[in-house]
Amino acid sequence: MLFDESLEAKALPLSLLKYITNDFSDNLEIGRGGSAVVYKGLLENGEVAVKKLFQTSDIDDIKFHGEVNCLIKAKHKNIVRFLGYCSDTQGQIEKHNGKSVMAEVRQRLLCFEYHLNGSLYEYIKDGSLEWEKCYQIIKGVCEGLQCLHKERIVHSDLKPANILLDNDMVPKITDFGISRCFDEKQTHVVTSKIIGTAGYLAEEFIYDGKLSFKSDIYSLGVIIIEILTAKKESPDVKDVLERWWHKVEKSQKEQQLEQIRLCTKLGQRCLAKDPAKRPSIHSVINVLEQTETKKLRIETGASSSMVLQASSVVEEKASIGKFIMEAHWRDPKTVATTFKMVTQAICECYAQGRTNVSLEDLRR
Numbered sequence: 001m002l003f004d005e006s007l008e009a010k011a012l013p014l015s016l017l018k019y020i021t022n023d024f025s026d027n028l029e030i031g032r033g034g035s036a037v038v039y040k041g042l043l044e045n046g047e048v049a050v051k052k053l054f055q056t057s058d059i060d061d062i063k064f065h066g067e068v069n070c071l072i073k074a075k076h077k078n079i080v081r082f083l084g085y086c087s088d089t090q091g092q093i094e095k096h097n098g099k100s101v102m103a104e105v106r107q108r109l110l111c112f113e114y115h116l117n118g119s120l121y122e123y124i125k126d127g128s129l130e131w132e133k134c135y136q137i138i139k140g141v142c143e144g145l146q147c148l149h150k151e152r153i154v155h156s157d158l159k160p161a162n163i164l165l166d167n168d169m170v171p172k173i174t175d176f177g178i179s180r181c182f183d184e185k186q187t188h189v190v191t192s193k194i195i196g197t198a199g200y201l202a203e204e205f206i207y208d209g210k211l212s213f214k215s216d217i218y219s220l221g222v223i224i225i226e227i228l229t230a231k232k233e234s235p236d237v238k239d240v241l242e243r244w245w246h247k248v249e250k251s252q253k254e255q256q257l258e259q260i261r262l263c264t265k266l267g268q269r270c271l272a273k274d275p276a277k278r279p280s281i282h283s284v285i286n287v288l289e290q291t292e293t294k295k296l297r298i299e300t301g302a303s304s305s306m307v308l309q310a311s312s313v314v315e316e317k318a319s320i321g322k323f324i325m326e327a328h329w330r331d332p333k334t335v336a337t338t339f340k341m342v343t344q345a346i347c348e349c350y351a352q353g354r355t356n357v358s359l360e361d362l363r364r
Contacts, residue, residue: 009072012084034195051110070181073151078144080174081113121160131248131256134227140171146281152182158219159200188212199232214275221270240264259291
C-alpha cells in the first residue's frame with residue numbers, strides 16, 4: 001500500500017514503523033542530522049526511509065500536522081515521495097529526582113520512499129558523470145526546488161548528500177523535513193537555531209539567523225559549482241571550460257561548452273552575498289531552458305562574441321593547435337597563421353555588425 005503512487009500520504013501506526021525498522025535498530029540507521037535520525041524500513045515489497053524526530057523538538061501537534069500538510073502537497077518527480085507520518089503521544093513511568101512520575105513521551109516520525117543508488121555527494125567525489133547527465137541533474141534539482149518553493153517550503157539544508165539518485169539517475173530532493181513552511185505572504189523568518197551544513201549556508205542565515213527562499217538559492221549555487229568543479233568556491237569561467245574541454249562529446253562540444261559557461265555564471269549569481277541579487281528559482285529555470293534552445297554552432301554560424309570567447313579560452317588555457325583542428329584545419333604548419341587570420345576576420349565582422357558568420361565563410 002505504501003508504494004501505491006495514487007494514494008495520499010497517510011497516518012501510520014507507531015507499531016508498524018517499529019516493526020519495519022526492527023524497533024529502530026542501530027543496524028538499520030542510514031543517516032543522522034541535527035533534528036532527526038533516519039532508518040531503513042524493510043517491507044515485503046521494498047524499502048522505505050523512516051525519519052524519527054528527536055524528542056527534544058519543540059514542535060507541538062498543531063504545528064507538526066501543519067508541516068505534514070505541506071509535505072503532502074510537495075509532489076514532484078524530483079522530490080522524494082512522502083508516504084506517511086506518525087504522531088504518537090503516550091504516558092510513561094520515569095524516575096525523576098528519585099521518584100516515579102508519569103512522563104509524556106512524544107514520537108513524531110515521517111516516512112519517505114528509499115533509493116538504493118546513493119546521493120549526488122558520492123558522484124561528485126568520483127567525478128565520473130558526463131556533462132549530459134550533470135546537466136540533467138542540475139535541471140532536476142532546480143525543478144524540484146521550484147516545487148518546494150511553490151508550496152511555500154524552504155529546504156534550509158540543500159546539499160549533495162540530500163539529493164538522492166534513482167536507478168535512472170533522476171535526482172530526488174530529500175530531507176526537507178520539518179518547520180520550514182512559510183505562510184502565503186511570509187518572505188523570511190529569523191531564528192536562533194542555525195541548523196544546516198557548513199559550506200552550503202548563506203551568510204545572512206549564519207550570522208543573522210535570517211532564513212528565506214534566497215537561502216536555498218545560495219545552497220543551490222554551491223551545488224551547481226560543485227557539479228562543475230568538484231569544489232565549493234566560485235571559479236573562473238575559463239578554468240571551468242578548460243576542465244571540461246576534453247570531457248564533453250565531440251559531436252556536441254560547442255553546445256555543451258556553452259551550457260557549461262552559462263551554468264557557471266548562473267551558479268555564481270546564486271552565490272551573491274546580497275540575497276536580493278540572487279535569482280529566484282523561476283529565473284534560474286528560465287536560464288536553463290535558454291541554454292537548451294541556444295545552440296552554439298561554430299561551423300554553421302555562431303555569434304562572433306561566442307567565437308571570441310572560445311578563442312580566448314583556448315589561447316590562454318588550452319592548445320591552439322587542437323582548437324584549430326577541431327574547426328577542420330588539419331595542417332599543423334599553418335595553425336598559428338590560420339588562428340591569427342580567423343581572429344582578425346571575426347573582429348572585422350563583429351565591428352561591421354555581422355554576427356551570424358561561420359568559420360567556413362571566414363576560411364573562404
